[in-house]
Amino acid sequence: MTTVDYVLRLGDDALITAQRLGAWYAAGPEMEEDVALANIALDQLGAARLLLTYAGEREGAGRDEDALAYQRDAAAFRNCRLVEQPEPDFAAVIAKLLLLSAFQLPLYEALAAGADERLAAIGGKARKESAYHLDHSTLWTLRLGDGTDESHERMQAAIDALWPFVDGLFSGEGGPVAPAAIRPAWTSTVEDVLKRATLSVPAPVAEPAGERPHLVELLAEMQELHRAHPGARW
Amino acid sequence: MTPREAVAAVVDPELRVVTIDELGILRDVETDEHGHVTVTITPTYTGCPAMDVIRADIGAALRAAGHGDHEVRTIFAPAWTTDWISAGGRDKLAAAGVAPPGPSGGPVALSIGVRCTHCGSPDTEQLSRFGSTACKALWRCRACGEPFDAMKAY
Incomplete structure (x- = not known):
């Protein structure tokens, strides 16, 4: 039986990723990249809408996708902490997208063949898009990792900075596919890409405990309009 | 004009040379014994922003053809694939660049x-x-x- 929290976790991962990527529109290193990041943000938002709608229906308390996106506080968000981390430079965007899409692709594939029909339909749709995200982040990781001294340094720094949040990708249960079951496939994909990009795989690091200031800040911006004008529509 | 003919003629709002039927977005049009029309569509991509416009255009096409009693359902499985674009649709896309x-x-x-x-x-x-x-x-x-x-x- 799929729990509400399980669906929220996947939906929140996608929603927060879409919000972070949206901030890069017109700030990428080239125009094609602005378009690419906006496309990927839109894919993530599409998956988030389907997942949050489903979570609201399972919960049965009358909350729709908008209520879940705009009317929850940070403490009620179930996303892994990786996705809310800040992106000080483009290398951080690519590193995060690599680590995330190497997780989302095999997860969606497994869900597509899983017992929950609704998640199977969403997974079957989203996996095609995730394949493009993984492909895109892989190409950039290779280009930056095996590029100039500076791009290599920045790419490695980005991977190192995000590594403490890797364990969080695989936590959680309550659905047809346990995130932990995805780890072997993820490790194989990520280690292969990092190696080809002449980057090193960091040693395991524990996730820092404590508050989630980045999520609080992100939500303040994302929810501002809805909170100031409840029920506002375009 | 039958409901099917009216809906099949709706053009894609972003690729205006092809219809939603030729693109494979239109999956089914059913009319029950009371004249209620149910249209089933599937999005190309999960976040495709054209879907709201497509739903509105389907409604307008059905009303114009005299089928005011209708609903539009959106399904996600089986997932859309470009293999569903018809031969005629492919030719039109190519001609439009x-x-x-x-x-x-x-x-x-x-x-x-x-x-x-x-x-x-x-x-x-x-x-x-x-x-x-x-x-x-x-x-x-x-x-x-x-x-x-x-x-x-x-």
């Missing part, structure tokens, strides 16, 4: 032999996997130097 997709094959099928929509040369290269809409990629012709859109095999 959007290179039609090859067979989808796998999750990320490499596009083999994308022909330039300007001069027809097969000597082309992909500039970016992501284009002006979710379903397109940006290509360039090495022969004539012009850029063009190509629909991603998906």
Whole structure:
């Protein structure tokens, strides 16, 4: 039986990723990249809408996708902490997208063949898009990792900075596919890409405990309009 | 005009040369004994922003054809694939400057032999996997130097 929290976790991962990527529109290193990041943000938002709608229906308390996106506080968000981390430079965007899409692709594939029909339909749709995200982040990781001294340094720094949040990708249960079951496939994909990009795989690091200031800040911006004008529509 | 004919003639709001029927977005049109029409559509990409416009256009087409009692359902499985674009739809896309997709094959099928929509040369290269809409990629012709859109095999 799929729990509400399980669906929220996947939906929140996608929603927060879409919000972070949206901030890069017109700030990428080239125009094609602005378009690419906006496309990927839109894919993530599409998956988030389907997942949050489903979570609201399972919960049965009358909350729709908008209520879940705009009317929850940070403490009620179930996303892994990786996705809310800040992106000080483009290398951080690519590193995060690599680590995330190497997780989302095999997860969606497994869900597509899983017992929950609704998640199977969403997974079957989203996996095609995730394949493009993984492909895109892989190409950039290779280009930056095996590029100039500076791009290599920045790419490695980005991977190192995000590594403490890797364990969080695989936590959680309550659905047809346990995130932990995805780890072997993820490790194989990520280690292969990092190696080809002449980057090193960091040693395991524990996730820092404590508050989630980045999520609080992100939500303040994302929810501002809805909170100031409840029920506002375009 | 039957409900099916009215809905099948609705054009895609972003690729205005092809209909939603030719694109494979339109999955089913059913009319029950009371004249209630149920239209079933599926999105190309999960986040495709054209879906709201498509739903509105279907409603307008049905009303204009005298079928006011209708609903539009959106389904996600089976997932849309570019393999569902009809032969006629492919020809229209090509004529409008959007290179039609090859067979989808796998999750990320490499596009083999994308022909330039300007001069027809097969000597082309992909500039970016992501284009002006979710379903397109940006290509360039090495022969004539012009850029063009190509629909991603998906």
